[in-house]
Amino acid sequence: MSVDSTENAVTAEAIEDQDDARDESQDSGKGSSASRLEEEGDVAADYLEELLDIADIDGDIDIEVRNGRTYISIVAEEESSGLDSLVGRDGEVLEALQELTRLSVLSATENRSRLVLDINGYRQERAGHLQKIAEDAVASVKESGNAVALEPMSAYERKIVHDAVADLGFVSESEGEGAGRHIVVSAD
Numbered sequence: 001m002s003v004d005s006t007e008n009a010v011t012a013e014a015i016e017d018q019d020d021a022r023d024e025s026q027d028s029g030k031g032s033s034a035s036r037l038e039e040e041g042d043v044a045a046d047y048l049e050e051l052l053d054i055a056d057i058d059g060d061i062d063i064e065v066r067n068g069r070t071y072i073s074i075v076a077e078e079e080s081s082g083l084d085s086l087v088g089r090d091g092e093v094l095e096a097l098q099e100l101t102r103l104s105v106l107s108a109t110e111n112r113s114r115l116v117l118d119i120n121g122y123r124q125e126r127a128g129h130l131q132k133i134a135e136d137a138v139a140s141v142k143e144s145g146n147a148v149a150l151e152p153m154s155a156y157e158r159k160i161v162h163d164a165v166a167d168l169g170f171v172s173e174s175e176g177e178g179a180g181r182h183i184v185v186s187a188d
Contacts, residue, residue: 033068034065036109036111037065037068037069037070038063038065038070039109040070040105040109040111040113040115041063041064041065041070041072041115042063043104043105043108043109044063044070044072044101044104044105044113044115044117045061045063045072047100047101047104047105048061048072048074048097048101048117049061051097052074055082055086056082057082057083057085057086058076058078058082059074059075059076059082059083059119060074060075060076060077061073061074062074062075068114069114069115069116070113070114070115070116071115071116071118072101072115072116072117072118073117073118073119073121074086074117074118074119074120075119075120075121076120083119083120084120086119087119087120087122091122091123091126091154094117094118094119094122094123095154097117097119098115098116098117101113101115101117102114102115116156123156126157127160130153130157130160130161130164131160131164133150133161134160134161134164134165134168134172134185135164135168137150137165137185138165138168138170138185141170141185141186141187142187145187147184147185147186148184148185148186149175149182149183149184150182150183150184150185151182152176152179152180152181152182153181153182153183155181158174158181158182158183161183162174162183165183165185170185170186170187171185171186171187171188172184172185172186173186
């Protein structure tokens, strides 16, 4: 990296830090933060509604703001294989669609989004499964005394497992890089 490009990168980081600080000070009031999240939900819902129309898939979009995040759910009254295709194998399509939705919000609002997208209750069902994985790992650690390495999972799923393990009084750490990033559960 040349001196000029290094200086430009440092300057860009400083500008981003100033922008982040300004955004945080503007959002420091509860009302402005809540309205920003509501706007985020509206933009995301519009994007997803257009996508559903293009794909000719039926689904209702629900928006909820809680714990400083926007949660978007797409559900169908009837069993719809079209929505299942938007989840994909192991939620891969859902993760990609969530990232595209976040980019749509970023483009429209110039704010990064931490919205969570769920389709047909997949994430809720998966959270129950992840809770069971955490409980089984803790039971194995109790029985053997050895640390247990879990299968790789997304950052969102790792957070759910970390929380579940902590609630059970054990310790978990993420290890590895990229798609191989996984959790190791131990007693200490």
